[in-house]
Amino acid sequence: MVFYECPSILLDDSPYDPSSPLDPDATVKLSVKVKNRGDLDCLVTARFYCSSPATTWMPKVVGSITFTVKAGATIKPEKAVEFTPATHFAKFGLPTPDHFCFFVEATTSLDPASGTYQAKYDRHYGQQNVSSHQVAPGQQLVIPFDTSGLPGNDGHYLISLRQIEWQHGEGEPFSIPSDSLRITDPTTGDGHVGSIPLTLQWGEIKAFQAVIDVPDNAQPGSVARLLIEQSNPELEKPVGAVGVNVVVIGQE
Structure with a gap:
């Protein structure tokens, strides 16, 4: 779990x-x-x-x-x-x-x-x-999310997006290539594969998007789990995360 x-x-x-x-x-x-x-x-x-x-x-x-x-x-x-x-x-x-x-x-x-x-x-x-995100093979999934600065650290963070193990009993997991997982800044359109460094002051909020390109060969009924994570290099533990479940439902 x-x-x-x-x-x-x-x-x-x-x-x-x-x-x-x-x-x-x-x-x-x-x-x-x-x-x-x-x-x-x-x-x-x-x-x-x-x-x-x-x-x-x-x-x-x-x-x-x-x-x-x-x-x-x-x-x-x-x-x-x-x-x-x-x-x-x-x-x-x-x-x-x-x-x-x-x-x-x-x-x-x-x-x-x-x-x-x-x-x-x-x-x-x-x-x-x-909510599980239902997608078709080859579809691009865009998930908006917010980050914020926290007290007790130097304000330097790394925002990352990665696939993790699927732990539900139903559905056959499918793999998403690492270069198909990007974090983008919606105000500039700049995108970063895998992770992006940033500086946030305490209470400052910054919006990002997780962009996931679902493979063309993903089979209907297959599933994937992703993790959006905010970490600080000075801390042993991540400061927060968003979990994402993706379910392939077939061609639109």
Whole structure:
């Protein structure tokens, strides 16, 4: 399991199914399974967020629920937060993106969340990317995403795009040549194969596009997983990432 496919984030009581894209105008109930690893009962607050693709978290609040978890127990609360994609993004003056991310923070006074918003490394957080990109053989897929500067480093980053192992049970993986994976600057049109260096001040936001050229020989039903990652040379761990699932559906 990769960090951006958290099975504990539930849509209508079930983990997200990549083969069933969400209807932008349909309302789903968001909830989360939480495990109490301690010896005391605790009152948990789960906060739900949603955002368009970004390598560092730019949260837009959906809502929150509060519930009790017994010591040693794992529960899914009866409470849930209602979410309609088109309505949510319209509140911020944004169109509904083809690809967006749910994010959950679970916190309690006995074990408060750290504030890192790092789903890859911190058990208080979970992330679920929503939507698989359906493409035809030979098609070019363009995915807009944002990057931003973070505190605590020198502001130098590397934005990279690479293919990673497919871990779902369905679909035969297909390979995308490395020179078919590019990151481009939409304001200048400049493109870089594989990765691009940049400097960002704390809070500065920069938009990019991931450009993927699907091979002509990709077979219908085949799949690929890609990772857009933001890293800093001074840090051992990446500061953020966006996961992308690609499914070939046949010629248009």
